[in-house]
Amino acid sequence: MRLITQIYQLFYYLKDPEYPSEGLTISVFHGIAGLTQTQHFCPMNLSLQHRNALVCGSTQGIGRAAAFELALLGATVTLLARSEEKLRALVTQLPTPNGQRHGYLVADFADAEQVRTVVMAASAQNDFHVLVNNTGGPPAGPALDSNTAAFVQAFSSHLLCNHILVQAVVPAMKKAGYGRIVNVISTSVKIPIRGLGVSNTIRGAVANWAKTLSVELGPFGITVNNVLPGSTMTGRLEAVLAAGAARAGRTVEEETALMIREIPAGRIGAAEEVAAAIAFLATPAAAYINGINIPVDGGRTGSL
């Protein structure tokens, strides 16, 4: 059956008038080669066994869901967030399909130097192969009303902390010839969102930083990609909906319905759906995906 298919494909390439001539030569070659080769199809490699993942902002929401997905794929996960109480409870709940021993780090992205100290100490003991850069979003508000300190703080928490983390983990990634850096940003990278002045500004900077790094690190088997969540039901979104409803004198249900109206999928997303994209980008199967933005937004973002 395969032989018949390949003969048909060869015939198709030869007769298609729209096929460019240089492509035709290559395709004929491939067609003939295909007749003589045995092809082996394997399922894609999603295993993170023997890989260590550092997942930031991971006591709740998207980060927490990503930590679960990565652990399910076999990674040994190190959680990072501010609340030690939550971290201690969560680390015992993470899946251990390969008998992994997960751990956690306590650090506050509001203090970049503290993050540096904590992560440098951790990376001296542990080779991380996957880094998920994630933390709480900057406060809402129009750009014009935001003071300069808010921009500086958001730049530090989102860009500088991400950079400190990357600098700490990249040497081990280079040594391993395997690295996956996934930044959780926002669809505002593509289309700025009204009322999120500081966030829109800093998210754009993070996306450009990530793209630049992807070019620098690609030759070492390290990829750098951004996942852009749309409306995702987490603690943060619940707070955003409650604040929006209170401001507009609506119920939270009415506010939620207004949000859903903009989403082609007709619903709010789940943290697990964003985590699935993060986890896939961390796997060997995603080796050739580098320097991109992936919206996980039910189709809401009105641009390519």
Ligand SMILES: NC(=O)c1ccc[n+]([C@@H]2O[C@H](COP(=O)([O-])OP(=O)(O)OC[C@H]3O[C@@H](n4cnc5c(N)ncnc54)[C@H](OP(=O)(O)O)[C@@H]3O)[C@@H](O)[C@H]2O)c1
């Ligand atoms: N949910 C959405 O609809 C949506 C949409 C677009 C973009 N995003 C972005 O995606 C990211 C994650 O969103 P989410 O909804 O999952 O948020 P979330 O539910 O508020 O969770 C944030 C996580 O980050 C940790 N965190 C917060 N501030 C931190 C700090 N200063 N230092 C270290 N860890 C910190 C929190 O743990 P601790 O409190 O224990 O530190 C928590 O684990 C945010 O940047 C958000 O703006 C979310």
